[in-house]
Amino acid sequence: AKNVGILAMDIYFPLTCIQQEVLEAHDGASKGKYTIGLGQDCMAFCTEVEDVISMSLTVVTSLLEKYGVDPKQIGRLEVGSETVIDKSKSIKTFLMGIFEKCGNTDIEGVDSTNACYGGTAALFNCVNWVESSSWDGRYGLVVCTDSAVYAEGPARPTGGAAAIAILIGPDAPISFESKVRGSHMAHVYDFYKPNLASEYPVVDGKLSQTCYLMALDSCYKQMCNKYEKLEGKQFSLSDADYFVFHSPYNKLVQKSFARLLYDDFLRNASSIDEAAKEKLGPFSTLSGDESYKSRDLEKVTQQLAKSLYDAKVQPTTLLPKQVGNMYTASLYAAFASLIHNKNSALAGKRVILFSYGSGSSATMFSLQLREGQHPFSLSNIANVMDVARKLKSRHEFPPDKFVETMHLMEHRYGAKDFVTSKDISLLSPGTYYLTEVDSMYRRFYAKK
Ligand code: ACO
Secondary structure, eight states: OOSSSEEEEEOOOOOOEHHHHHHHHTTTTTTIIIIEEEEOOEEEEEOOOOOOOHHHHHHHHHHHHHTTTTGEEEEEEEEEEOOOOSSSOOHHHHHHHHTTTTTTOOOOOEEBBBTTHHHHHHHHHHHHHHHSOOOOSSSSEEEEEEEEEEOTTTGGGOEEEEEEEEEEESSOOOEEEEEEEEEEEEOOOEEOOOOOOOOOOOOOOOHHHHHHHHHHHHHHHHHHHHHHHHHSSSOOOHHHGEEEOOOOSSHHHHHHHHHHHHHHTTOOOOOHHHHHHHGGGTTTTTTHHHHHHHHHHHHHHHHHHHHHHHHHTTOOOEEEEEHOOGGGHHHHHHHHHHHHGGGGGGGOOEEEEEEEETEEEEEEEEEEEEETTTEHHHHHHHHHHHHHHHHHTTTEEOOHHHHHOOOOOOOOHTOOOOEEOOOOSSSSOOOOEEEOOTTOOOEEEEEO
8 A cells, every 4th residue: 555644634622611711710821821831722521422432422423424435445544542431441432333233344443542642643553454464445534532631730721622523544645755754752750640539630731841842852853854865965954844743732832833843943954044053052051950940042033933833833823722731633733734724735745743652652754745636635635624614613611610610520420320411502413422321320311
């Protein structure tokens, strides 16, 4: 199989949301902390009728319908998620309902979990399968689904929720440059979920920021090394048209791109002009540790990177700023934003993606884009995802209703023997929703 990669995508996020400006005031944070300090505009969240299973049922059904893919044509289905509803039964098995109806139970793959990285692991599994000798000619399907919720406190505004479905096959408009890739995996306690009775993570915010940047540096270095071995020339920021980051909140994305500029400076790469060299000179002798802590370095690199950021990163930021951190779906929602903003103009471009999952596991990898053939074309992917309409049809909750929803969800997490309100007035037609969890913890869903 040649040019294996992404043929089609669709995204679903709950239409219920809260404006960050409103949350900021409600939380008593200083004005601008969430909107400018974190760089976030709005945050989506599930109410009691939605969860990671209903969202993935919605997005998979929608992708198959809108691209006219017969469910029998799926040979592998992989789910990435860090939202635990069941410690044994995979989310993938819930999705099998869609395929069993059509007589297709011959589908490999289960769930992958490691914080926000599970989606990338699932994606690589599907691409590898299509490239392997066990491929049977059918499509792979990847689903990233998460509900990111935090306890009250400084991490709460960095929540979000979404599910993304990605169809994998040969002759794709978005193909993998599989040799241009670098990973960084390490044992750290930056963000983890040891309390199985709660949906909320334990998070060391400051440490998680540094771990993210350290993984970014390390992946970039590995990827550059591999590129140089392959191409016989140095890689720099000039060699890719767009950079897409896992986006817990936008400020970290701004800092990450600026960090890559600093990495290019340290590597003496061609992307750094004389004026920038002069400004960065004083920072050339900092130790790694010092460089992560230096506010001056952060300021100087962000200023120097500003125009490149606007060109190569800003078009990827719409959904992560509007929906929030979607954990496994976050990176792919950023990529979806790029397709939404640029669609056909992306033909011939190289896009670098950085996936980070706390704990930690991270990979930087490269995609090559072509227009492709309908229905698997960049312009049709943008049409199907219909991001602008979805964003416009949202319902803003006031803070007290948001907090009330979070309390109810805490109560419901891991619970049995309840029926939901079945108030589906805020859902779009075609959306799946939770109706009941019975005395055996079995979950039941219906479609609006
Ligand atoms: N106006 C403008 N900016 C402001 C204001 C204001 N009124 N008040 C604060 N800020 C700025 C701060 O200066 C800071 O920016 P800086 O980093 O450039 O200095 C930013 O807003 C955030 O303020 P902090 O005081 O650093 O925020 P706090 O420590 O309260 O929380 C954090 C931030 C750590 C990100 C928290 O939300 C968190 O723990 N989130 C979850 C963990 C996370 O997302 N980690 C990222 C990688 S791991 C993952 O993906 C889960």
